Amino acid sequence: MNTKTKLTLVAALILGAVSLNAAEESSFSGSASTKYTSDYARRGALVSTEAAQASIGFSTEVSEFDVYGDFFTSQSTDAGIDSDEFTIGVGTGLFEDTINASVGLYNTDFSGAGNALEYFVQVQLNTALTPTISFFDDTDESLQTFEGALSYNVETDLVDLNLGGLLGSTDTLASDNQTYTGLTAVASKDISEDFNVFTDISFSDAESRDYETVWGIGLNLNF
Numbered sequence: 138m139n140t141k142t143k144l145t146l147v148a149a150l151i152l153g154a155v156s157l158n159a160a161e162e163s164s165f166s167g168s169a170s171t172k173y174t175s176d177y178a179r180r181g182a183l184v185s186t187e188a189a190q191a192s193i194g195f196s197t198e199v200s201e202f203d204v205y206g207d208f209f210t211s212q213s214t215d216a217g218i219d220s221d222e223f224t225i226g227v228g229t230g231l232f233e234d235t236i237n238a239s240v241g242l243y244n245t246d247f248s249g250a251g252n253a254l255e256y257f258v259q260v261q262l263n264t265a266l267t268p269t270i271s272f273f274d275d276t277d278e279s280l281q282t283f284e285g286a287l288s289y290n291v292e293t294d295l296v297d298l299n300l301g302g303l304l305g306s307t308d309t310l311a312s313d314n315q316t317y318t319g320l321t322a323v324a325s326k327d328i329s330e331d332f333n334v335f336t337d338i339s340f341s342d343a344e345s346r347d348y349e350t351v352w353g354i355g356l357n358l359n360f
Contacts, residue, residue, distance in 0.1 A: 164198040172355030177211045177220070180282060180307045181317025181343030184247075185217025190355075203228045203239070219248040226257070237261045243273060253277070265289075282307040299323040317343040331359045 172190045176183060194207035206225040213219055226241025243255045254276045261269040266287040273282040284305040291298040303319040318341070325335035339351040 165195065166197070166359070167193070167195045168357065168359050169193045170355055170357040172353050174211075174351060174353035176349060176351045177213075177217070178319075178339075178341045178343075178349060178351060179220070180305060181315050181341075181345060182309075183217070183346060183349070184211065184220055185213035185215065187215035188213050188217070190353075199227075201229060205239075218250055221246045226259070228259075235263055237263065253280075255282075278310070280308040280310070296324045296326050299325075315344050317341070325357070333357050 170192050174188050174190055175186070177185045177188045177190070188211045190209070190211045192207060192209040194205065196203060196205040198204070204225075204227050207223070209220075209222045209224075211220045211222075223244045224241060226239045228237055228239030230237055237260070239259050241257055241259075243257050244252065245255075246252045255273045256276065257271060257273045259269065259271045261267060266289055269284075269286045269288075271282075271284045271286075273284075275281070282305065284303060286301060286303045288299060288301040291300070299322070301319075301321045301323075303317075303321075305317050307315055307317070309315060319339055321337060321339040323335055323337040325333045327333045334354075334356055336354045337352065340348070341351055342348045
């Protein structure tokens with residue numbers, strides 16, 4: 138049994154546990170969103186210019202652990218390739234929930250460019266700016282990615298504003314290492330308790346390409 142088959146089986150077992158738990162408890166929650174973006178950049182690489190995107194995710198509690206998952210798709214409407222990305226993880230709070238730690242699987246499927254399955258480890262501090270450190274490792278290739286992120290939320294009478302910063306370093310098949318950065322501002326407005334509209338603007342830069350400004354607009358539903 139190869140590595141990808143083993144890890145896919147683990148993901149299936151986690152999903153099975155989630156479905157059984159959701160039938161017994163009311164801790165299950167989900168979200169769905171759709172968005173148009175002027176460009177899609179991932180880990181410093183420009184995947185496509187102009188894209189329609191959608192995602193659906195869930196989170197629930199299984200015993201003392203948080204189980205979460207997300208499926209994201211980006212479909213190019215101009216130049217570039219399509220991307221389907223799936224994440225599933227298990228996390229828990231440490232030191233009286235001062236720290237959240239999680240592990241999981243992240244699978245990416247690019248149209249015409251192959252599939253990549255990674256495991257990840259993530260640690261988040263529940264302090265000011267919510268510092269988060271993530272490590273990804275490809276299960277087939279010797280390719281690794283490190284990311285550090287900060288975020289800050291501001292609530293106003295008009296909109297809710299989230300400000301985020303990202304610094305990453307990733308290995309690619311073409312180079313040993315590439316550093317990338319990103320700054321993002323997201324403004325959202327509640328239409329109802331579970332439904333909101335949002336717009337975002339990002340400033341993205343990487344060693345392999347010129348500086349880019351990316352914007353988007355979308356809808357989000359919580360259930």
